[in-house]
Amino acid sequence: MASNLYFIGGGNMAEAIITAVRKHDDRYPVDHIYVEDISEARLSYLEKTYQVTPATPRDTPDNVDIAVIAVRPQDDVTGVATSIVNRFDQRTTSVVSIVAGYTIAQLERTLGGERRITRIIPNTLTTVDYGYSGVSSNQAAADAPDSVRKGLDAWLSTFGKPLHVEERLIDVITGFYPPNLVYHFIDAYVDAGVLAGLPRDISKAIALDTVIGGTELLKQRDVLPQVLLNINNSPGGVGITEAYTLNKTGFAAAIQSAVLAAVERTTKLGKEAQ
Numbered sequence: 001m002a003s004n005l006y007f008i009g010g011g012n013m014a015e016a017i018i019t020a021v022r023k024h025d026d027r028y029p030v031d032h033i034y035v036e037d038i039s040e041a042r043l044s045y046l047e048k049t050y051q052v053t054p055a056t057p058r059d060t061p062d063n064v065d066i067a068v069i070a071v072r073p074q075d076d077v078t079g080v081a082t083s084i085v086n087r088f089d090q091r092t093t094s095v096v097s098i099v100a101g102y103t104i105a106q107l108e109r110t111l112g113g114e115r116r117i118t119r120i121i122p123n124t125l126t127t128v129d130y131g132y133s134g135v136s137s138n139q140a141a142a143d144a145p146d147s148v149r150k151g152l153d154a155w156l157s158t159f160g161k162p163l164h165v166e167e168r169l170i171d172v173i174t175g176f177y178p179p180n181l182v183y184h185f186i187d188a189y190v191d192a193g194v195l196a197g198l199p200r201d202i203s204k205a206i207a208l209d210t211v212i213g214g215t216e217l218l219k220q221r222d223v224l225p226q227v228l229l230n231i232n233n234s235p236g237g238v239g240i241t242e243a244y245t246l247n248k249t250g251f252a253a254a255i256q257s258a259v260l261a262a263v264e265r266t267t268k269l270g271k272e273a274q
């Protein structure tokens, strides 16, 4: 099942995917990784660090199984898609776009409906083997031979758990699950410990273990947080006092507003993309 991958855009996300794919070579052995980027400095960094082959639109190899569009929505996504039409044989190359907000319909307008197109939204937790990849495909990809679909899924599973969803949910997943919210929470939590008098290193150590341990317990019990909060928040106790204070400050609404805004921004960026 060894395969050839071609990335257009060698930024942070491409790097995270390359790292994860290399790490899980047993699941998806790679023959060759090519990367094309407008920054020469970036290409030589990737070549030196990951032994990938720098490529340009003028010397595209003819044996590519998966071409990944990994530029930003603000970049010339349509220009990149147009260049794919002329360079990659649609019988052999599946196109995978990780561009947030840029729809399959937008891609099909340039690439054509016969081309196998898959949209995925990975996140940076792929490098530590966590995180789902929201996945949605066009009809041509869904109708592809078993070997092609299985190959694509094997590749996807090297950098996240593939979650096949209707395309309308892709923007929701994009806004919902990058780890930033968790970083914001931990940042505030560590500061809270410091505010209350703990040295910062102790506060950080406790905060990280509490987040990991709390998550593990929820997974093991397979329950929603409300179940454990109900156990922890005894009448008139410390836990319910903390919960009351959080409610007064609009904690839940702040998180929910942030996620809704992130989802809206994702959709807007996709609409604005060229």
Ligand SMILES: NC(=O)c1ccc[n+]([C@@H]2O[C@H](COP(=O)([O-])OP(=O)(O)OC[C@H]3O[C@@H](n4cnc5c(N)ncnc54)[C@H](OP(=O)(O)O)[C@@H]3O)[C@@H](O)[C@H]2O)c1
Binding pocket: 008, 009, 010, 011, 012, 013, 014, 036, 037, 038, 039, 042, 070, 071, 072, 073, 075, 076, 080, 098, 099, 100, 101, 121, 122, 123, 124, 178
């Ligand atoms: N980061 C995440 O957590 C995440 C998660 C899910 C999806 N995504 C999506 O993944 C995509 C890439 O994100 P990223 O964080 O990796 O961005 P990034 O680090 O900015 O990488 C994009 C790279 O593409 C290059 N580029 C721009 N136009 C190009 C072109 N026409 N041909 C070749 N290379 C070109 C850029 O070069 P210059 O910098 O020199 O312009 C840059 O090196 C985005 O569409 C984003 O929506 C990101």
